[in-house]
Amino acid sequence: MTAMAPDKTEFIPFHATIAAHAVAGADSIAFRVEEREVDWQTFHGRMVQVAHAMLRSGVGPGDRVAIIGLASLAYLECLFGTIAARACVVPLPASASASALETMLLDCGAKLLFLDPDTGPAIADMAMRGAAHVVPFGHAGADGEAYTQWRSRGADSGCGLPAAQPQDPFNIIYSSGTTGVPKGIVHLHGMRRNQAARQGFGFSSTSRTLLSTPMYSNTTITPMLGTLANGGSCILMRKFDAGRYLALASAHRATHTMLVPVQYKRILAHPDFAACDLSAMELSQSTGAPMDVALKRDILQRWPGRFVEGYGLTEGGISCFLEPRLHPDKLHTVGRAAHGTEVFLVDESGQRLPPGQQDVAGEVVGRSPFMMAGYHNRPDADAEIRWYDREGRVHHRTGDIGRFDADGFLSLLDRRKDVIISGGNNIYAADLEAVLARHPGVLEAAVIGVPSADWGETPLALVLARPGVSIDPDALREWANAQVGRTQRLSAVELRQELPRTALGKLSKKELRAPYWRCADESAAKP
Template sequence: MNHETGHGIADRPFDTIAECIRRHAQDRPDAPALSDDDHTLDYAALDARMDRVAAALQRDGLVPGDAIALCGAPSVVQALVFLGALRAGVVVAPLAPGSTPSSLARMVADAQARRLFVDASTAGDFAASMVPVTRLDDGFEAWMGPIGSSPLAVTIAPESPFNIIYSSGTTGEPKGIVQPHGMRWAHVRRGLPYGYGPGAVTLLATPLYSNTTLVVFFPSLAFGGSVVLMRKFDTLGYLQLAERVRATHTMLVPVQYQRLMAQADFGRFDLSSFRMKFSTSAPFSAALKADVLARWPGGLVEFYGMTEGGGTCLLEAHLHPDKLHTVGRPALGTDVRLIDEAGHELPAGMADATGEVVGHSPGMMVGYHGRPEATREAEWFDATGKRFIRTGDIGRFDADGFLILMDRRKDMIISGGFNIYPSDLEAQLREHPAVAEVAVVGVPSEQWGETPVAFVVRRAADDTAAEALRAWLNGRVGKTQRLAAVHLVDELPRSAIGKVLKRELRERHALYSVAKVDR
């Protein structure tokens, strides 16, 4: 197996990540695999501990297809439980610690988890848990199987469930997305061109319950690199750590890039070791991409897609600096199409065709756990019966086949019978020198059905009035796009991976008086 070039992975249509780690432990036992502030494991130690976790789960009666829930801050021990469970064929449901106790309880029940793993930050939320609880930071060594334990071998197929990712997006009750081993292997193989391998150091500052993190975490280990986990992101700490560990790869969401590039002394840090930087999960402005390319060494790749899988597009921004306003072209082996409101496919190559993005690829969810109706709503089938996943995003292709996103379908505002894309208004407002961050949402209007309002975070020390921003924007857009109000806020509400929670903004709007617009 050629570890350096990844030919071994390229030659295997399917394998498991646990077996890749086993091979690295045999070939390069002393090579660093995982580290955080408190622990460091080389590949030999990681492999042996994965065996002990797998053996302990089997001792506790779990069999392939059973599930565990995992809730805590990013750590080597959390990652170890995830990887050890995979070796036993056990399905992992990683949960967001920031969820409410009632929401966590519902997710544990929905996943039918047989055991819970928590740390000090989340232990209190599971005080009345109906399933056995194991602490990641207290008694974990005693829970693991004895040193030298070997779990029973299990058979894992591409369709075997790998994990259940709970993704509420920005709209409400989480749904469990069941991803199979074959989908995760497709993510690994997708990493072949990006310089993973021995000597690579991936710095991760996003949580391990998020698919955003996992699409880089697993390839990093499958190719034999080292993963450094940052418990909590802050700009100065990230830059210091990146310089110290000589990071070569990272995954960051756009708001993290924005904050890093705004760090006053960004330029004093030596980031020359970087080979590739990745981003996903939220809109990434062309201006910010250009700034990252100009001042941060290494390539920049934006992934566009869903946790559910299907339509994945890749923008290799360093190779296509003239396409930064797009999310790239469909990835190899991916079929991305557009459909209209009635579910009819729009002809390929049709000029200015705008529709909902749907996609098919080797990496697609099995479905939403225990929710067949929701699964059917997320699917679209072409005339031949080929299965696609609906993204809920509105977009169009340019003449070169690059996808331009207009907006989320559910966020599109229909005002007086006209479609208004919030992203258009947000892009305009970002051009104002006072605006640091902005989000536009539609709110109910007796006259128009819906009308747009903007929430703006001003740049430091700026005192531009809300009404001045509204007048500035309304003087630059069509009559149907005019804002009913601008609300100044200290920060936009975001999920842990940086998505603006527009549902919360709509709810917050009810607390404000709405300025009327004369159209």
């Protein structure tokens, strides 16, 4: 838990960085998406065209430009062209429903929308009914005639681009959390630039970063900006497939990657993994969801290179890292606070807990140089996430319950909203899930709180069995309950074939709980 270091990084706009790469490494590959690639000089020219076309279309500094689509070279041109025009890019989740996307578009007030037709007819119909001017891309990652013609409006412009400022809104990312209505997270250009200059990830001009998470995700944007800032190459997948990922990593000698835990599981389980050459991999990162201990051990045994697990928020403020190879006895944790980051716990009343208290649980709160400006048009949400110290400095509340050990390593126990309160006792799902994970027949387990007439709510385990293994739910419940405290005991174990997840692989406990509480509400409503 270190003190936050002041940020002294010189502000260099991203379009200026790309312009410099276009001179110094003109023929070097900037981006590759599936079978298409573009060098820095060509990419710079197209980015400038996009920026001028926007300006001629009436998009100015601070205006919002939305993109709905899968990774493509056109998507990347529009993302950085928006920033070069001093507008704010809004990458929207292509996996969301048309109605949810319509809500986000109305909320951000986008003047211009770039649309990938591969997102489907329902989204296309919604977009055409909206207020924003729509420019469609081609199918299967192609530029498409409509986009190419629109971009050509910015050709042969003798005018310079507006000078970007650190306080310019860089992007609005809509939260993909498992509860509530998505909120628009605003990041500033200066923060993103400082984030891209962050040390410790080993990016250089020879880096080849393979990314397979969606374009709207911070899991993709953050390492992409770090690679770009250092003049490396980014290889992006339109859609994740474990076999295709392995083929790309081997063929292009990928040096860096960022994946979510479920992707690591699928890659390691793929029949081609053993024969795939990942020897060029220098740094592999995991984020987006907690990773279980068994998977970390598997990565250490089979995945080459440095491996880092990151814990944080898209909103910023919290940043913890665990290097399992350096700390094999801490695999149950998410590591320690990153350099320049302050992380601590607060109690239920919001009071800061004294440092050094072991096994005392509280909500994780933190502050770092890499924090959002706030939520777009949501002062209520700003007030909910912000925690102020005596000097009036803003920190972010995570909503996660955790505890520190004697060495300052943080273990996550549950979401604050997911804590099971049974008979007045707080029960943390992570404690019970860790016990279940030790059973040889359990592949994965999720513990949720379900209604109880006697206790208010009680813990229920939803379990996936390992392939070919038969589990007796009652026997498993008795086995687990023999290893926990009396107030932690499971009321039941249910076997499942799968567990619901978000597009980024995060377990949706809200979806798991809903049927049980809906039935309880319906029963209570009956006369």
